[in-house]
Amino acid sequence: MENDTNLIPIGKLLRADATSFVAGCRVKEMQAPRFGALVKVALEDGDEIYGLIQNIVINDDGLVRQLVSGISIPSEYTEDNRYNRNLPVEIHVLTVGHKHGGAFSHQLPPKPPMSLDRLYYCPDAELAAFTAYGRFGYFRHILRQVDQPVEELLVSHLAKAKAAHEAGHHPTWYHAACQELIVLLRDDYPRLASVLNALAELE
Amino acid sequence: MENTLSDRIDNTNPSIGYVVGGGLEANLQVRLTVPPQSVQEGAFVIMDSANWRFYGLVTDLQLGATDPRFADEQTESRLPAHLNRLLQGQTLYTNLAVMPALMMDRGPEPGTPEYDKWAALHLGENPNPIPVKTVPNHHASVKLADQTDIAEIFGEENGKNIFRVGETREQGHAVCLNLDKLIQRSSGIFGTTGSGKSFLARMILAGLIHANRASALIFDMHNEYGPDSTASDTGKAAPGLKGKFRAKVRLVGLGAGGSFGNREPDFNLEIPYSDITPEDILQLSQALNLKETTPTTLDALERDFRQGWFREFKEMRVGILEEDENGKKVPAPGSVEFWANQAGVHSGAAAGLRSKLERVFNRSYLKEAPASNGLNDIINNLENGRHVVLSFGQHESDLDYLLVTNLITRKIRDAWEQRTNLYHKDKTKNKEPRPLVVVVEEAHKLLNREMASQTIFSTIAREMRKYYVTLLIIDQRPSQIYDEVMSQLGTRISASLGDEDDIAAVLSGLPGRQSLRGMLAKLQPKEEVLMLGWGVPMPIPIRSRRYDDKFWRDLLGDQGASMTIEEGARALGFGDDDTD
Numbered sequence: 001m002e003n004d005t006n007l008i009p010i011g012k013l014l015r016a017d018a019t020s021f022v023a024g025c026r027v028k029e030m031q032a033p034r035f036g037a038l039v040k041v042a043l044e045d046g047d048e049i050y051g052l053i054q055n056i057v058i059n060d061d062g063l064v065r066q067l068v069s070g071i072s073i074p075s076e077y078t079e080d081n082r083y084n085r086n087l088p089v090e091i092h093v094l095t096v097g098h099k100h101g102g103a104f105s106h107q108l109p110p111k112p113p114m115s116l117d118r119l120y121y122c123p124d125a126e127l128a129a130f131t132a133y134g135r136f137g138y139f140r141h142i143l144r145q146v147d148q149p150v151e152e153l154l155v156s157h158l159a160k161a162k163a164a165h166e167a168g169h170h171p172t173w174y175h176a177a178c179q180e181l182i183v184l185l186r187d188d189y190p191r192l193a194s195v196l197n198a199l200a201e202l203e
Numbered sequence: 204m205e206n207t208l209s210d211r212i213d214n215t216n217p218s219i220g221y222v223v224g225g226g227l228e229a230n231l232q233v234r235l236t237v238p239p240q241s242v243q244e245g246a247f248v249i250m251d252s253a254n255w256r257f258y259g260l261v262t263d264l265q266l267g268a269t270d271p272r273f274a275d276e277q278t279e280s281r282l283p284a285h286l287n288r289l290l291q292g293q294t295l296y297t298n299l300a301v302m303p304a305l306m307m308d309r310g311p312e313p314g315t316p317e318y319d320k321w322a323a324l325h326l327g328e329n330p331n332p333i334p335v336k337t338v339p340n341h342h343a344s345v346k347l348a349d350q351t352d353i354a355e356i357f358g359e360e361n362g363k364n365i366f367r368v369g370e371t372r373e374q375g376h377a378v379c380l381n382l383d384k385l386i387q388r389s390s391g392i393f394g395t396t397g398s399g400k401s402f403l404a405r406m407i408l409a410g411l412i413h414a415n416r417a418s419a420l421i422f423d424m425h426n427e428y429g430p431d432s433t434a435s436d437t438g439k440a441a442p443g444l445k446g447k448f449r450a451k452v453r454l455v456g457l458g459a460g461g462s463f464g465n466r467e468p469d470f471n472l473e474i475p476y477s478d479i480t481p482e483d484i485l486q487l488s489q490a491l492n493l494k495e496t497t498p499t500t501l502d503a504l505e506r507d508f509r510q511g512w513f514r515e516f517k518e519m520r521v522g523i524l525e526e527d528e529n530g531k532k533v534p535a536p537g538s539v540e541f542w543a544n545q546a547g548v549h550s551g552a553a554a555g556l557r558s559k560l561e562r563v564f565n566r567s568y569l570k571e572a573p574a575s576n577g578l579n580d581i582i583n584n585l586e587n588g589r590h591v592v593l594s595f596g597q598h599e600s601d602l603d604y605l606l607v608t609n610l611i612t613r614k615i616r617d618a619w620e621q622r623t624n625l626y627h628k629d630k631t632k633n634k635e636p637r638p639l640v641v642v643v644e645e646a647h648k649l650l651n652r653e654m655a656s657q658t659i660f661s662t663i664a665r666e667m668r669k670y671y672v673t674l675l676i677i678d679q680r681p682s683q684i685y686d687e688v689m690s691q692l693g694t695r696i697s698a699s700l701g702d703e704d705d706i707a708a709v710l711s712g713l714p715g716r717q718s719l720r721g722m723l724a725k726l727q728p729k730e731e732v733l734m735l736g737w738g739v740p741m742p743i744p745i746r747s748r749r750y751d752d753k754f755w756r757d758l759l760g761d762q763g764a765s766m767t768i769e770e771g772a773r774a775l776g777f778g779d780d781d782t783d
Contacts, residue, residue, distance in 0.1 A: 178286060182293045189270040196282055196290060203283045 009118035011091055013041065016112035019095050019141070021051065023119040024088030033091055036156025038122040038130060040099075041113040047100050049109045050122070050130055051093035052142065054153050059087050091119065094145065094153075096138040097130065104130055106137030124164040131161045132173060136180040143184060151191070154181070155198040162202075214249060216346045220299060222250060222339050230262060230718060231338065233299040233345045239264055245722050245733075245744035246373055247348040248301060252339030254321075256307050258332060258348070258356060260742060262718035263300035270294065301345070302718045304741035305332040305356065332356055332740060350376045356740045357381075366410035367757075368403075368696070368734065369745035378745045382410060384738040385694045386417045386640050389664045389674040393681045393709050394698025399729040401427055402750035403698060404677050405444065408642065412448050413758055417638035418585040419675075420615065421592045422608045424599060424644045429454045429592030430466045444592060447755060453584045455577065455593045457607060458568030472577035472593065473570045474610065476513040481505050483610050484560065486657050490602045491559045496552035503546040514571055517564045521554045562602060578611065582618050585639055601648055608649060612641055613659040616672050623670045636671040646676035647683035655685035664688045681708040694738030698747075699726035710735075715742070 010033050011025030021041070025033075033039060033053050041049045067073050067081060098109035122130070131138075142154055158177060165173040178199065185192035219242060225231035231250075235242065246261040268274035273294040278287050307330050311317035332355070348356075353376045358365040365379045385407075392407065394400035405428060411419055421428050421444075429452070430443045445454040445466060456468035481501035488497065504512040519542060525535040534540035534550070539557045543550035563569070581591050593611070595603060622636040643649060643660065655661040663674050665687070676692070678684060682704035690712040697709045706723045710716035713735060719742055723733050726744060735742035748754055 175285065175289070179289050179293070182289050186269045186273075186294045189272045192290075192294075193272075193276075196278075196286055199286060200282050203286075 010039070010121055011088070011119045013113050013115050013117045013119065014088075014090065015115065018108055018112055020054075021049075021093050021095065021113055023091045023093065025091060025119075027082050027085070027089060033121060034156075034160075036153055036160060038096075038127045038157070038160070039091075039093055040120050040122055040126075041117045042120065043113060043117065047098060047109070049095060049113050050097045050099070050138075051095045052153065052157055053091055054094045054145070054148060055090075055092035057090040057092065059090065061085065061087050093119070094141060096141045104133040106134050106141075108141070124167060127161055128164040128168045128170070128173075131177075132165070132170065136177060139180060139184060151194045151198045154195055155202060158199065159202055214346050214349045214352055216349050218344045218346055219248070220345045222252075222341055222343045222345065223298070224341075225300070226338060227303060227335065230300040230302050230715075231259065233301050235264075235297040235299055239266070239297040241373075242299065242347070243372055244725065247353065247371055247743055248299075248345050249348050249352050250301075250303075250339045250343045250345050251309075252343035254308055254310055255337075255339070256309050256352075257303055257335060257339050257343075258305040258307070258352070258741060259301040259303040259335075260718075261299050262302045262715075262722065265298045265300065266295070267298050268295050299345070300718070302715045302742075303335040303338065304715075306335045306337070307332040307355070347373060348376070349374070353378060357743070363414050364416055366407070366414065367748065368407070369732065369747040372731065372744065372746050375746075378734070378743060380407070380410075380694070380696075380734065381738065382414050382416050385675075386411070386638055386673055387668055388693030388737060389676070389688075389691060390694040390696075390736075390738065391646075391676045391678065391681065391689075391692045391709075392696045392698075393678055393700060393705070394732070395679050395701055395705075395728075397728060398679075398698035398700075398726075399732075399747065400677060400679065400698050402441070403696065403732060403747055404428075404642075404675075405441075406748055406750055406754060407675075407696070408444060409447065409754075409758060411640065412444065412451055412590050415451075415588065417640050418588060419590040419640045419642055420581070420585060420611075421590070421642040422604070422611075422644060423592050423594045424604050426594045426596065428642075429594045441750065442755065444590070447759065448590070451588075452590045452592060453581075455581060455591055457593060457595050457598050457603070458566075468594065470575065470577060470580055472581065472611075473568050473573035473575075474578070474607070475573055476517070476569060476571050477510045478578065478610060478614065479513045479569070480610075480613075481512070482657070483606060483613075484563070486609050486654060487563070487602060487605055489653065490605055491562065493559060494552065494555065496549060497556055500543075500548050500553050500556050503548045507542070507546055516557060516560065519557060521557050563606065566598070566603065566606070568598065568603075568607075578614055581611070582615060585615070586622075586637055588637060604645065605648060608643060609658055609660075612643075612663070615639070615641070616659055616663060616670065619672050620670045638668070639672045640675050641672060642675045642677065644677045646674075646678040647680045650676065650684045650688050652683075652685050655688055661685060661688050664691045679705075681705050684708065686711060693736055694734070695736040696732055696734050697723060697726075698732045699728045700724070713742075 011023035014022045014024045035053055035056060037053050039051055039053060043049065064081060067077060095108055097104060097106040142150060162174040165171065181195060182192065185195060219237045220233045220235040223232050223234045242261060242264065244261055244264065248259050248261060250257040250259065278290060282290065309330065310321040353371065358379045358381055360367040360377060360379050364382045366382050367377050368380045369378055370376060371378060392400055392404045408419060408421065408428065411417065423429050428443060429445045431446050432441050432443060445452045453469045454466065456471045459471050459473060484501060485498060504516055508515040519539045520537060521539050523535040523538040524532040527533045534544060539554045540550040543553035584591055619636055619639060625633040626635050641663065649658050649660050660674060663672055681689060682702065689708055695709055700706050700709065700723055706720055709723065710719055719735065722744055726733060730746055731744055732747045733742060733744045
C-alpha cells in the first residue's frame with residue numbers, strides 16, 4: 001500500500017556503524033516516524049539499508065535550559081524554540097537488513113550508510129515484503145540488543161507488520177512470527193514472558 | 204512371514220515424533236509431536252534411519268518443559284488462546300523413552316541405483332531383524348508399527364506354528380507367537396489369581412494341540428484344562444480341551460472311578476507300588492515334614508527289598524512286640540522296629556517314617572497290582588501324537604500333586620531319554636522322539652529353591668530340548684521358583700503381577716528389565732499380557748485373545764463354536780465319532 005510518505009525524506013544521517021545508525025530531523029519531519037517503524041536509507045549505488053527505529057532522542061540546548069528555568073514563558077517562545085531549534089531530533093535506527101540488486105537480505109549490509117544519506121519511511125507494502133522475506137532472520141538483530149526495551153520494540157514492530165500483512169491478505173504471517181519468537185526465546189523465560197505479555201496487550 | 208526384498212512396504216502411519224537423544228543402554232528419547240494420550244506405554248514403534256529400520260518399545264512417557272517455569276505457570280488465563288497454544292506447543296512437550304530391540308537392513312530407497320546394487324548383493328536373502336547394535340540418527344522419524352511391521356517381527360498367523368495370542372493395545376494389530384520356539388525351551392505363563400492366566404494357558408495349549416507340533420502332558424490339578432468348567436468370574440461355560448479336541452486329547456483320571464462333571468475319563472491311572480522310588484518320597488519332605496534321618500532309612504529299605512520296598516514297608520506294623528526266651532519284650536517279626544534292628548537303622552526313625560508315610564500309603568490311586576498299566580498308556584498316547592490331560596479329580600492336595608507329577612514325569616522323561624539315545628545311535632532304524640511339553644500348574648511347589656535340586660523338573664528345565672522334553676510352567680508366584688530354573692525359561696508370558704519379587708523373577712536374566720518392570724506392574728487384569736524372553740523376538744505387551752466362542756471358531760472353524768464337538772454330534776443324532 002503505497003502512500004506519499006515514501007517520497008519525503010524524514011531526515012539525514014548523522015552517524016552510523018555496522019549495526020545501527022542515527023539520523024537527524026526537524027520537528028516538523030518527525031510527524032512520520034514512530035518507534036518500531038521500518039525505515040530505510042537509499043545508498044548511491046542503488047542498494048538500500050533497512051532498520052527499525054529503536055529510539056527517538058530530543059536533546060536540550062542552552063536556550064531550552066533558560067526557558068525551562070523561566071517562571072512564565074509566552075507561548076510564541078515555546079513554538080519558536082520547538083520549530084526553529086538549532087539541534088535536530090535524533091532518530092536511532094537498528095539495522096535489520098538490506099536490499100542488494102533488488103533482493104532482500106536479513107543480513108547486515110556490507111558497509112554502513114554515509115553521513116547525510118537520506119532516511120525514508122517504508123510504506124506498508126514494503127514493510128510486508130521485507131518481513132515476509134525468509135524466515136524472520138531479522139529477529140536476531142532485535143533480540144541481540146541489550147539495555148534496550150526489546151519487548152516494546154518487537155511489539156511495536158509486530159503491530160505495524162501485522163496490520164500491513166492483514167491489509168495484504170496474509171493473515172497467517174503474525175501467527176508464524178509469534179511462533180518464531182517463542183522458538184527463539186523459549187530458553188529465556190523472563191524475556192519470552194515479557195514479550196508474550198506485551199503481545200497479549202495487542203489483542 | 205516370508206519377506207523378499209521386493210516386498211518392502213512402507214509404513215503409512217503418520218509420524219508421532221522424532222529421536223532427540225538416548226542410547227542403547229539408557230533407552231532412546233523421542234520428542235512426541237502428537238498428544239501424549241495417543242501413545243501408550245508398551246507401544247511398538249519403528250524408526251527409519253539411513254538403510255535401517257529400528258524396532259522398539261515405548262517404556263515410559265515423560266512430561267517436560269524447556270524451562271520448569273513454563274510448566275508451573277498456568278498461562279491459559281493470561282494469554283490469548285492462540286498465543287497460549289503456540290507457547291505450549293514450543294515449551295511444553297512429552298518425551299517417550301523407547302527401548303530399542305531389533306534392527307533390520309532395508310537397503311537404500313527402492314528405485315535408486317544404490318538400491319539396485321544393494322538388492323543384487325542380497326539376492327535371495329530374506330531380510331531378518333537382528334538384535335539392535337546401533338542407534339538411529341538424531342531426528343529419525345518415529346511411527347507406530349503397522350500390521351506389516353508386526354507381522355515382520357512376530358510372524359503372521361498361519362493356523363500351524365504361528366499362533367495369534369492377541370493384539371497390540373493401540374491399533375489392534377495381531378501379535379503372534381511361534382509355537383516351535385515356545386516348545387524348543389521350557390516356557391512359563393505367569394499371573395496373579397484372577398489375572399486370566401488359566402484362560403491364557405488354555406488358549407496356548409489349544410494352539411499347541413491344533414498345531415500338532417508336540418505332544419502335551421497336562422497335569423490338571425484343579426480339573427480346569429481337560430473337562431468343561433465354568434468361569435469363576437463370569438459364570439459362563441468354559442470349554443475344556445477334551446471337548447474341543449476329542450480325538451487328539453486323552454482325559455485321564457487319577458485313581459479309579461473319578462469323573463469330571465458330565466465327562467468320563469478315557470482311562471484311569473493307578474500307580475503300582477513298584478514304581479515308587481525313595482526319591483519320590485524324599486520330594487515330599489516338606490509336605491510330610493520328614494526328618495533328616497529319612498534318606499538313610501529309605502536307602503536301607505531299598506537295599507533290603509529293592510523294588511518291593513514300598514509294599515514291604517506298608518505291610519510292616521509299628522510297635523508290635525513279642526516276648527523272647529528271657530521274657531523280655533522285643534520287636535516282633537513284621538514290625539518296623541524288627542526290620543530296623545535287622546537292617547542297622549535307628550528303630551525310632553524308621554517307626555516315625557512309617558507313621559508319616561501312612562498318608563502316602565492311604566492314597567487310593569496307589570495299588571499293589573493295578574488292573575491296567577495306565578502309565579504305559581499315557582506314554583503310548585503321547586508318543587503317538589495324542590495329548591494327555593491328567594485330571595486329579597478329588598485328589599487335589601499338594602501331596603497328591605507333588606507325588607504324582609514327579610513320579611510320572613520322571614518315568615516319562617526316562618522313556619524319552621531312552622528313545623533319544625536309541626535315535627542318536629541309529630537314526631535310520633529308530634524314529635525321532637516326538638517333542639513333549641509337560642505342563643505343570645502351581646510350579647513353585649515343585650520348583651522352589653528347596654525342591655528344585657531334587658525334582659525331575661529342574662533337570663528338564665536345564666536340559667532344554669536335549670531329550671525332546673520341555674516344561675510349560677503355569678504359576679502365580681514366580682518369585683518362589685528357583686532362580687536357575689527361571690533363567691532357563693525361553694518364552695515367558697505374564698499377565699499382571701503385583702508383587703515386586705514376582706515381577707523381578709519374571710524379568711530375571713532379560714535385557715532392559717528395569718524398563719519392563721513398570722509395564723508388567725500396570726498390565727490390566729484379564730485383558731493384557733506381556734510376552735518376552737528368548738522365544739519372542741522382542742518384549743511386547745498385548746491385549747490377549749478372549750477365550751470364547753470366537754476363539755474356537757477362529758481356531759477350528761465353525762465346528763469350534765459354542766457347542767463342543769460331541770455335543771454337536773449328539774444334537775444331530777450321531778454317536779461318538781471323532782471329528783477333529
